Amino acid sequence: MYVQTPAGLLVRLIHVIGLISWAPSCRVSFFPAGHRYNLDMAARMGLLYHPVLLASASSSSRALALSRARLPYPPTFHTYRRSASAAASPRLRPCRRLLPARAMSSSETAGNPYAAELAAAKKAVTLAARLCQAVQQDIVYSGVQSKADKSPVTVADYGSQILVSLVLKMEAPGSFSLVAEEDSEELRKDGAEEILENITDLVNETIVDDGSYSIYFSKEGILSAIDDGKSEGGPSGRHWVLDPIDGTKGFLRGDQYAIALALLDEGKIVLGVLACPNLPLSSISNLNGSSSGDQVGALFSATIGCGTEVESLDSSPPQKISVCSIDDPVDASFFESYESAHSMHDLTSSIAKKLGVQAPPVRIDSQAKYGALARGDGAIYLRFPHKGYREKIWDHAAGSIVLTEAGGIVIDASGNDLDFSKGRFLDLDTGIIATNKHLMPSLLKAVQEAIKEQNQAASLL
Ligand SMILES: Nc1ncnc2c1ncn2[C@@H]1O[C@H](COP(=O)(O)O)[C@@H](O)[C@H]1OP(=O)(O)O
Ligand SMILES: [Mg+2]
Incomplete structure (x- = not known):
């Protein structure tokens, strides 16, 4: 009906x-x-x-x-x-209207x-x-x-x-x-x-x-x-x-x-x-x-x-x-997926612990996270889909440039830049991490240690 x-x-x-x-x-x-x-x-x-x-x-x-x-x-x-x-x-x-006439920036x-x-x-x-x-x-x-x-x-x-x-x-x-x-x-x-x-x-x-x-x-x-x-x-x-x-x-x-x-x-x-x-x-x-x-x-x-x-x-x-200028992880907060099916919350929690982040995760959906990070609402974004998930280019293309042009860095968990030139999928099998230039070296180190520990624990099962 x-x-x-x-x-x-x-x-x-x-x-x-x-x-x-x-x-x-x-x-x-x-x-x-x-x-x-x-x-x-x-x-x-x-x-x-x-x-x-x-x-x-x-x-x-x-x-x-x-x-x-x-x-x-x-x-x-x-x-x-x-x-x-x-x-x-x-x-x-309903209320009819034209699109706003945007001020030219x-x-x-x-x-x-x-x-x-x-x-x-x-x-x-x-x-x-x-x-x-x-x-x-x-x-x-x-x-x-x-x-x-x-x-x-x-x-x-x-x-x-x-x-x-x-x-x-x-x-x-x-x-x-x-x-x-x-x-x-x-x-x-x-x-x-x-x-x-x-x-x-x-x-x-x-x-x-x-x-x-x-x-x-x-x-x-x-x-x-x-x-x-x-x-x-x-x-x-x-x-x-x-x-x-x-x-x-x-x-x-x-x-x-x-x-x-x-x-x-x-x-x-x-x-x-x-x-x-x-x-x-x-x-x-x-x-x-x-x-x-x-x-x-x-x-x-x-x-x-x-x-x-x-x-x-x-x-x-x-x-x-521009992104925040925090250089001490103790003062940092991090964004991640709202849905635990989209990103491993247990892994991100161990990364945050290793890094010394005190604040609880801020969980919101979508690339809104990249935008919020780009204006300094938080300091870090962690995304670790479960095994087998293939990232699509449209899930990171706009967000990544919004972040990098605001002074941030987006890389995969192996430390490589995201490559959008390979077709509809991003060619990576680790996670994606983003933060400012001060925090990235220690974040990448914490990420790689946490992944190693996760893999060791999995091999013992
Ligand atoms: N099983 C999954 N694992 C990881 N990401 C997924 C999965 N299913 C859908 N997505 C996509 O993850 C993104 C949302 O991530 P987040 O949870 O961080 O907001 C969306 O692009 C969503 O697709 P879609 O665009 O169709 O909603
Ligand atoms: Mg999507």
């Missing part, structure tokens, strides 16, 4: 009218400065442009631009079509060779974050997460990936290649029709609500947009690297998650953005993932050679950040 939202009905109506009135000669002219798109381009992107939708979206864009300053944060959206139980739960009223202006890519990446993850926030609100209000029904997170995962891919195609210069977590295989199977419809509705409603683009996705367009993320990456050329929702467990719990996007250029990560919708803008040090500050929703961004910045997802001016 599903409920059709009014916005869903509107989008469908516009679709039908648009199909009737569609004219092959129509040129689309409502796109960002510097771009000209026509229907051939639309066909290549798996998209449909509709004159009626174009007209309505462009006029609403102007109206929204005028009222933007008065709109509250966080915004809410018409949500995906929800189950009857979810529909019965309380929800906030020094990283986006002179001297940054990736300025255009950075602006596109920020816009992409901000739009995706809006979709994710709307879905997470519904999950939390409806209690879906306690029923082992993973479909809402699936809808948000795919929806986020489609929106990031769309914005990058529209706004980022150069050729397009995307290495991303999701593909359309499951959605093409029998029985997936309903979820595909939900994703299609949610994505189209988010685009209409935002008003930046006059685009409508068909179901086939949705499937092909998801498969834009099938690139293998590698050592040559440029590739965007995306985790559409990093930390799905945290997302379902109503806790931390991130939309993590990076740019790989000739085998090196040169740019990264992390949207962390639930991370407080002020420090979370000593608060185990929470903060006394009111403002929530942080956007971290870094470009090679230009440093790391943080701003609110609602577009406060960006501020440069």
Whole structure:
């Protein structure tokens, strides 16, 4: 039993009218400065442009631009079509708005060779974050997460990936290649029709609500947009690297998650953005993932050679950040996964003990840990997945540059830099550690001793 939202009905109506009135000669002219798109381009992107939708979206864009300053944060959206139980739960009223006009930071202006890519990446993850926030609100209000029904997170995962891919195609210069977590295989199977419809509705409603683009996705367009993320990456050329929702467990719990996007250029990560919708803008040090500050929703961004910045997802001016300068482990605290299935808490506890860390671990989900570390909320990040787990590049690409450009160091437990040029996986079988340059030598020593002891204990069993 599903409920059709009014916005869903509107989008469908516009679709039908648009199909009737569609004219092959129509040129689309409502796109960002510097771009000209026509229907051939639309066909290549798996998209449909509709004159009626174009007209309505462009006029609403102007109206929204005028009222933007008065709109509250966080915004809410018409949500995906929800189950009857979810529909019965309380929800906030939708509120339409454009993406915030971000203040240009020094990283986006002179001297940054990736300025255009950075602006596109920020816009992409901000739009995706809006979709994710709307879905997470519904999950939390409806209690879906306690029923082992993973479909809402699936809808948000795919929806986020489609929106990031769309914005990058529209706004980022150069050729397009995307290495991303999701593909359309499951959605093409029998029985997936309903979820595909939900994703299609949610994505189209988010685009209409935002008003930046006059685009409508068909179901086939949705499937092909998801498969834009099938690139293998590698050592040559440029590739965007995306985790559409990093930390799905945290997302379902109503806790931390991130939309993590990076740019790989000739085998090196040169740019990264992390949207962390639930991370407080002020420090979370000593608060185990929470903060006394009111403002929530942080956007971290870094470009090679230009440093790391943080701003609110609602577009406060960006501020440069740097890692903490602690040089005595006694004063240090460390981040690790919330989920013990993702990282061995017993091993990290023995590393902390060896090093002399006194504070208890700060456990939060996702690459939000890299962002928090980059602004000095803590001093160390330890990640030791259980044997057999293969790390994917999208789980560390954005986070690692956010940290290194803030003055931090990220290496594997053998002391090697992370190599993002080997395809979709990181080629390592130890853990990943991160800290500042003062603490790294003693941290690496403690890590290697603790691993050795763990291996010796295992060989005795
Ligand atoms: N069994 C696992 N071991 C380690 N990491 C995992 C495992 N399963 C999923 N992950 C990934 O670990 C990351 C979260 O780490 P953390 O627990 O530190 O927040 C996510 O990228 C998550 O995937 P996903 O992005 O699909 O949620
Ligand atoms: Mg992930």
